[in-house]
Amino acid sequence: MEVSEYIKVFAPATVANVCCGFDVLGFALEQPGDEVWVRRKDAPGITISAIRGISGLSQNPEENVVGVVAQKMLAELQVSFGLDMQLHKGMPVGSGLGSSAASSAAAAYAVNELLGKPFTTEELVPFAMEGERLASGSAHADNVAPSLLGGFVLVRSYDPLDVVPLGVPVELYCSVVHPQVELKTSLARSILKKDIPLQKGIRQWGNLAALMAGLLKADYALIGRSLHDEIFEPERSFLIPLFKQAKQAALDAGALGAGISGSGPSIFALSATEQVAFDVRTAIEQVYLSSGIDLHAYVSQVPEQGARVIQQPTLHA
Amino acid sequence: MEVSEYIKVFAPATVANVCCGFDVLGFALEQPGDEVWVRRKDAPGITISAIRGISGLSQNPEENVVGVVAQKMLAELQVSFGLDMQLHKGMPVGSGLGSSAASSAAAAYAVNELLGKPFTTEELVPFAMEGERLASGSAHADNVAPSLLGGFVLVRSYDPLDVVPLGVPVELYCSVVHPQVELKTSLARSILKKDIPLQKGIRQWGNLAALMAGLLKADYALIGRSLHDEIFEPERSFLIPLFKQAKQAALDAGALGAGISGSGPSIFALSATEQVAFDVRTAIEQVYLSSGIDLHAYVSQVPEQGARVIQQPTLHA
Missing domain, CATH: 3.30.70.890 (GHMP kinase, C-terminal domain)
Known part of the structure; x- marks a missing residue:
């Protein structure tokens, strides 16, 4: 793996439950969105050194979606070093715009980039879904998938997970x-x-x-x-x-x-x-x-x- | 209207309720299917002079889908002359392959051709649906629409009727x-x-x-x-x-x-x-x-x- 020292990633807000597409269709926005900054550190484990743009979110990596997502990825890859993360919230929670999903997607994308892209972007969806599980109790994909992949994304099935990016077939x-x-x-x-x-x-x-x-x-x-x-x-x-x-x-x-x-x-x-x-x-x-x-x-x-x-x-x- | 004397039309069997597309998606086959022959006659009204390929169907035009469909079209267009029809069944009834729909679609298409195409093929769907109303008590469109239009056809809505031909986007x-x-x-x-x-x-x-x-x-x-x-x-x-x-x-x-x-x-x-x-x-x-x-x-x-x-x-x- 070609590992970077430091990376900053933006992941956008998303619209899910697109009218008749309840629970299966979502799409990405350009803005607002969240940034996740990730720095490699030699000591193992994950720390969250800063959360900006919002108050009240835990910096305990087991209680914050970015920490949970990153930890899942490090465990999967059996990485020996650790990560220090910062979360810059550019959007409010509880808005219906996939706030936890944007943080989760940004974390997954950032860790993947830092580690030299061991996963495709589609393969990041299940990791980002772990953030959704922490945030809402349900590992749904209809926000994290479009936040990661852009455009309109269909979640055909959860068992097995089957995520279908439509691309951006039409200017909207x-x-x-x-x-x-x-x-x-x-x-x-x-x-x-x-x-x-x-x-x-x-x-x-x-x-x-x-x-x-x-x-x-x-x-x-x-x-x-x-x-x-x-x-x-x-x-x-x-x-x-x-x-x-x-x-x-x-x-x-x-x-x-x-x-x-x-x-x-x-x-x-x-x-x-x-x-x-x-x-x-x-x-x-x-x-x-x-x-x-x-x-x-x-x-x-x-x-x-x-x-x-x-x-x-x-x-x- | 440029009216022909005589015309023969084939309309194919169809598959409706395509798995997850219950009640909204159907597609056409190449065969089997039904033929409807229509001849202009000076006397007003509709007669059905022959039904071949099947026994037990009524030749009373008010009790046969081809007569009902043709009568609706003549009434809509206020045509003064009459039609003699023949129905050649190439498929069994009660098969689940849209038998009444094939007859209804063939009748609508044939009458429209005979009358010089006053309607587009899509505009024939509501007339053919009247045959379905007679045959099953419900004027559904998911067989007649693909039988008329070919390929896969979606019935988005009945009120108002909204039929969406997909064309044949993929070789199947x-x-x-x-x-x-x-x-x-x-x-x-x-x-x-x-x-x-x-x-x-x-x-x-x-x-x-x-x-x-x-x-x-x-x-x-x-x-x-x-x-x-x-x-x-x-x-x-x-x-x-x-x-x-x-x-x-x-x-x-x-x-x-x-x-x-x-x-x-x-x-x-x-x-x-x-x-x-x-x-x-x-x-x-x-x-x-x-x-x-x-x-x-x-x-x-x-x-x-x-x-x-x-x-x-x-x-x-």
Whole structure:
């Protein structure tokens, strides 16, 4: 292995539960995202020497996703030296934008780069999923996979894990608005019913299949007709203040479709052009600001690349 | 309208409920199929002067799908003259291969050709669906749409009707075996539960989304990994004698995947090459013949074209 001394990696936020693609489809954003800095140290074990951009996260490597992910990789590779890590959070937790996934993906990508790429980027997904297991109790892949791989990524199966990157088959722009309200993912998940009506299921997978066709055939109209969620959005959206108004404002401003990002409270909308995406962001912002709810908002092309090195000073054989 | 005197049309059998694509995905075969012959007559109204290849179907145009479809089209176009029709059945009813759909599609295509193509082929789908309404009580589109349009066709929505032809993105061969056992579609449908477990639903739409990606990206391995049905096949397959053995024989012979065609009892298997598709057909045949169950079997490329004119003698302005 050609091991570097020091590396900095950025991994982006992601939108999962893309309307009809509940639990199976996610996509990457350009921003926001997290940075993980990793330095090789001779002493074995992992230390987290700094966490910036957020307060309240543990620097105990067994209690922080970046430490857990790195430890899994070192154990798998039977590496004798240790790592010192820094986590620079560029996004809030609990936003529905895959915050723990961005940290986990950045950690996996950074450790892999530092160690001379013993794994392909796709092979990093299971390691990053261990961060998700720590953060949420469930090792889901629908945020870490697009954060690592970029573009739209499908999680076909967990047993065995089967992650399908679609690449970026069509130019799409995403507006994300994160209203500053608290929403527990566990609450959002707990209201899900264990059964769904067959007829709604059929409509949901018909929409998802059509969304895939729209993405892969670059058919914007079909993408727009397919971005629906008849099952989860009606159950969950009442947890998000002004969701219906915000979604309608997005559609009125020209978005192809809109929905809840992850488990919320962030709202995402997809548009065919960057200009429309900015208009959509403004329209959603106005819904919240006129009601006195503060927010963070982003516009991002759905990027070809996910996690990436942002600085790699020297190589060391 | 440039109206012909006489036209003959063939429309193919189809496979619907393609594993994970229950109720939304179907594809066309090259054979078997039905022919509809239509002749213009001056007297208004529709007559069915002959039905060949099958016994027991009504020649009353209000009780036969070809008459019902043609009548809807004449009424829509306010045509003053009448039509005499012949139906040549090239496939059995109750096979799970879209028999009534092939007749309905052939009728719609033939009448449209005779009348100088007032409708696009996609616009014929709702007319052909009226034949399905007569035959099964439900105007479903997942057989008539691929029979008319060829290739794989997705039915995204019924309200409004949204039919998405995928074209033929990948070269695929289908083996179909129709064991000579009776199975009522109504029975196969009646055992469906009204609710499905959420976790099975998620796996089902993950597989369907991946199947779409496999078809559109020509990824045979992904198609193979995605051709599963965890919801309906376990409930329905016990109605089909030797189904499990037949499916296993197909997979052992190299098929990418296999399942119940429509509501059965026919079994379909998809393969990457024609040679494998013949091997698969032989393997399934042996399962049934060794148990003394007679069958009909077909091998067919999934064709680019669906319904088509097979003879068009003279044009008449």
